[in-house]
Amino acid sequence: MKKEIPVTKNDKVWVVIEDLTHDGRGVGKVDYYPIFIENAIPGEEVEVRVLKTTKKFAYGKVLQWKVKSENRVEDVESDWIRTGIAPLHHMTYDAQLQFKQNQVEKVIHRIGGFDSVEVKATKGMEVPSKYRNKAQIPVRKLNDRLEFGFFRRNSHDLVPIEDFYIQEPEIDAALIAIKPILERFNVKPYDEKNQTGNLKNIVIRKGHYTNQLMIVLVTKKKKIFKIGEICKAIVEEVPNVSSMIQSIHTENNNVILGKEFVRLYGDEFIEDELLGNTYQISAKSFYQVNTKQAECLYQEAIDRAELKKTDVVIDAYCGIGTIGLSLADKVSKVYGVEVVSDAIEDAKKNAEINHIENVEFEVGKAEYVFDKWLEEEMKPNVIIVDPPRKGLSESFIEASAKMNPEKIVYISCDPATFARDLKLYADLGYQPDYVQPIDMFPQTSHIECVTVLKK
């Protein structure tokens, strides 16, 4: 028998919020049918309007509160929730940290099946705002003007924004200064619908400790009219710009950067510092967006690895080499592997500028390079993995376990794939000790986790 959906679009219903989804929406139920509601916190009683229904759930919007949570922050800026810039900022920071710990516990128990693995309290920031060292800002035409902002969640409707709340303030200030320059030179913002215009996105990176700025203009076409004068004006009006890059993005997709890069001004990279080392970061390379918390994360991984002077360490998914280079002085040898060749170029340069000689970096997919290393009988004592959200492949997990390391330090930015992979490691005899969530992304629902697996 087909189950009836108990609500239809535009219905108004009262619900009590019971839970939060993994992306921070409140969950209220009508006859066991869940409604996902932005800006609603467990314990609250709210009247919602149903926005959209599907077979399994609906989306709703709060119309009014009968009961408000003590975890609620007043003065909620709805654009930050609506666009997903800061979808948790209606919750106190303590409640956010607790939410993240609970989320990790849930998946570790449910997906991983590890009932007795402890998930510690989330390590948070002292000041949980203005932390992002990188901004990726869409540029569009709105009411006949060039606008910067953010898309409303699940849409391509631009919401103009000047205060991005979680970005380092120098980045917001740079955006505010750049807009009138682009207008003055009549730069055409990209129009997705008609496939016209030129400037699609602006990406800004800031060295957290060095204050250097990299400005990347992502354009549809190769030519930007009067680009020399535009660069000159930007460098004059925005402090500390040390690199300007154009990225040419001809395709019509949601990827931020294009494939072709042209240096417009200054260096091809900016520099930043992490745990005392200096790093050069190019436009294409991955770099942790929260420098302070990246240091906290790396320190956690290094401490938990209990490194010895004789250890051979593999830094898998190494990006520009930051983890391996941070611990190289504590061990005998570090091998890094990473799929983006520009990042490996950066990693090699970074070893050089920090005078670190006991490291080797290799370009390639970690799963293939590990098979090769296994064949060559490489015997690491410690393997550190820090994969993207999709986690590790089964073949990688098998190859890494066959190398028989004493410890595998797993750093993850997605608790669900993390829990899935921990289970596979457990089947091969590697058990996690405890899980430490670290808040790299305050005000958002993202969570970073670290654990150590031992035989």
Ligand code: SAH
């Ligand atoms: N450890 C680094 C980077 C972590 S992000 C740091 O802390 O900065 C994950 C990295 O994995 C990215 O640099 C990405 O380019 C890389 N990557 C993604 N898939 C990969 C694969 N199959 N093999 C190797 N590296 C991969």
